[in-house]
Amino acid sequence: MGVIDLLVTIIVVTILVTIALGVMTYIAYKLRLSRRPASVDDEVTGPRFFVLRQPPAAGARSSEGHVTEA
Amino acid sequence: MASRRRTFISLLLTVGVVGGSVWLTLWALQSPLAVQRFLVRLVVISLIIFLAILFVRYFSLLWFAFLQLLEKTMQPQRKEVSLPPVSVIVPAYNEGAVLESAIDALLRIDYPTFEIIVVDDGSSDDTLAVAQRWEGQHGGVEVRAFTKANGGKATALNTGIAQARYAFVLCMDADSAIAPDTLREAMPHFGDPSVGAVAGNVKVVNRVNLLTRLQALEYIEGLNMPRRAQGFIAAVNIVPGPVGLFRIEALQEVGGYDNDTFAEDADLTLKLITAGWKIVYEENAIAWTQAPTRVLDLVQQRYRWTRGILQAIRKRKRILVQPFPDFPLWMSGMEMAFEGVLWPVLNVYGHLFFALVALLYGMGELLLYWWILLTLLDLVAALITVAMEEESLSLVPLAVIYRFFFILFLDVTKTFAAVEEAFRLGMEWGKLRRITYREQAGIGGP
Numbered sequence: 001m002g003v004i005d006l007l008v009t010i011i012v013v014t015i016l017v018t019i020a021l022g023v024m025t026y027i028a029y030k031l032r033l034s035r036r037p038a039s040v041d042d043e044v045t046g047p048r049f050f051v052l053r054q055p056p057a058a059g060a061r062s063s064e065g066h067v068t069e070a
Numbered sequence: 071m072a073s074r075r076r077t078f079i080s081l082l083l084t085v086g087v088v089g090g091s092v093w094l095t096l097w098a099l100q101s102p103l104a105v106q107r108f109l110v111r112l113v114v115i116s117l118i119i120f121l122a123i124l125f126v127r128y129f130s131l132l133w134f135a136f137l138q139l140l141e142k143t144m145q146p147q148r149k150e151v152s153l154p155p156v157s158v159i160v161p162a163y164n165e166g167a168v169l170e171s172a173i174d175a176l177l178r179i180d181y182p183t184f185e186i187i188v189v190d191d192g193s194s195d196d197t198l199a200v201a202q203r204w205e206g207q208h209g210g211v212e213v214r215a216f217t218k219a220n221g222g223k224a225t226a227l228n229t230g231i232a233q234a235r236y237a238f239v240l241c242m243d244a245d246s247a248i249a250p251d252t253l254r255e256a257m258p259h260f261g262d263p264s265v266g267a268v269a270g271n272v273k274v275v276n277r278v279n280l281l282t283r284l285q286a287l288e289y290i291e292g293l294n295m296p297r298r299a300q301g302f303i304a305a306v307n308i309v310p311g312p313v314g315l316f317r318i319e320a321l322q323e324v325g326g327y328d329n330d331t332f333a334e335d336a337d338l339t340l341k342l343i344t345a346g347w348k349i350v351y352e353e354n355a356i357a358w359t360q361a362p363t364r365v366l367d368l369v370q371q372r373y374r375w376t377r378g379i380l381q382a383i384r385k386r387k388r389i390l391v392q393p394f395p396d397f398p399l400w401m402s403g404m405e406m407a408f409e410g411v412l413w414p415v416l417n418v419y420g421h422l423f424f425a426l427v428a429l430l431y432g433m434g435e436l437l438l439y440w441w442i443l444l445t446l447l448d449l450v451a452a453l454i455t456v457a458m459e460e461e462s463l464s465l466v467p468l469a470v471i472y473r474f475f476f477i478l479f480l481d482v483t484k485t486f487a488a489v490e491e492a493f494r495l496g497m498e499w500g501k502l503r504r505i506t507y508r509e510q511a512g513i514g515g516p
Contacts, residue, residue: 004434004435007438015422022478022481023482025365025369025479026482033077
């Protein structure tokens with residue numbers, strides 16, 4: 001087997017193995033998703049917090065503090 | 071239950087795509103000689119077209135990226151730079167492990183006036199507690215924390231935008247660290263009143279194994295190079311989630327972030343372009359982000375990106391068939407569809423097709439030269455882009471693995487994601503596991 005044949009074999013095998021690995025990984029990812037416990041979002045139907053918590057004294061939006069540097 | 075049903079349908083589609091590909095191959099093998107001859111000719115023509123598209127893509131991107139760099143380098147230093155105040159918005163859902171580092175990095179930003187708004191999106195971990203610990207004044211920078219019912223990243227960003235006190239916002243991810251001079255470098259772009267957003271430069275911070283180093287190269291060569299090229303014509307088509315600066319007026323005009331796609335950054339960018347705003351790129355506005363360290367997490371991320379981009383395009387699919395009157399929007403949509411979906415699918419089937427033909431019809435030498443050309447092209451592109459970003463040259467040799475394995479591997483996921491999106495199969499966000507910076511450095515963590 002010449003060098004070129006060897007290189008071609010390596011390239012072809014790598015391409016096919018990479019695609020096969022890609023497919024298997026994708027299937028593994030999908031199976032992992034299905035084996036996960038139901039997410040919190042699935043269980044909670046209403047808002048988890050009843051009141052939007054806000055820090056005090058939120059001022060109006062402004063361009064106050066605009067600085068021009070020389 | 072719904073999740074299991076989705077998985078079943080998804081696996082069924084996967085088997086369908088793989089089975090269809092094998093059936094086509096077997097059909098080609100058993101077809102009459104005349105058909106096989108035709109197929110060989112088809113392969114040679116496809117190979118040439120594939121290479122031509124690749125060359126045009128690479129050279130146009132490199133050329134525009136180079137012009138952008140030239141323009142930026144040759145730009146005279148302005149004597150007076152306008153630095154208006156900025157509200158930094160940090161949406162956080164179960165980011166307790168990394169939020170502390172993110173806020174700490176934000177407080178090191180070198181900028182005259184800015185505030186930090188943390189929006190906890192109904193986390194089930196200690197995200198809110200961490201945010202509250204930082205609330206208050208820190209050397210002239212006010213940190214404010216808000217919490218709301220879980221509604222997705224887009225709603226958290228919209229909450230933050232609604233609470234912003236200033237006319238410009240920096241939207242980021244809680245798992246990212248913003249470089250100290252990001253605001254100083256990006257804000258002068260808003261001196262042009264037609265600029266609605268500035269896209270920053272996202273880099274991988276956790277280069278801890280081969281997978282993350284390959285992603286570091288991918289961010290530089292595969293994501294930042296196109297963004298830099300698009301920046302030359304002020305039509306960046308995705309303002310990245312980890313670092314995007316916006317004019318609030320522009321956000322208000324388009325109604326902020328929508329919550330109906332899994333790529334809210336791509337969706338918002340298309341809305342801004344539709345509204346006529348310019349979007350520029352600033353390479354020195356840097357966000358260091360955590361890349362997935364495990365293969366399945368990476369697959370999950372790319373699956374979400376691909377479907378999200380397709381959802382954003384689907385919302386305004388008419389743009390793909392109407393180049394005029396809004397040419398920049400058409401270009402952005404086409405490029406997004408090409409880079410995000412069409413090219414990955416072509417890449418998988420191109421490789422598969424050429425490999426099989428090399429095996430079956432003895433055209434191995436042609437395949438070898440084709441592969442050598444592609445690898446050389448990637449090495450040159452990696453070298454140029456790494457140099458443009460003044461990154462570590464040790465990333466350049468990885469371009470061989472990048473071409474040989476990494477891209478093709480991820481493109482398989484993108485292909486399946488595209489098929490599932492075509493069938494509108496339900497999906498969930500899929501939160502990535504976050505690790506602390508101590509864990510990353512191997513110091514040990516919780």
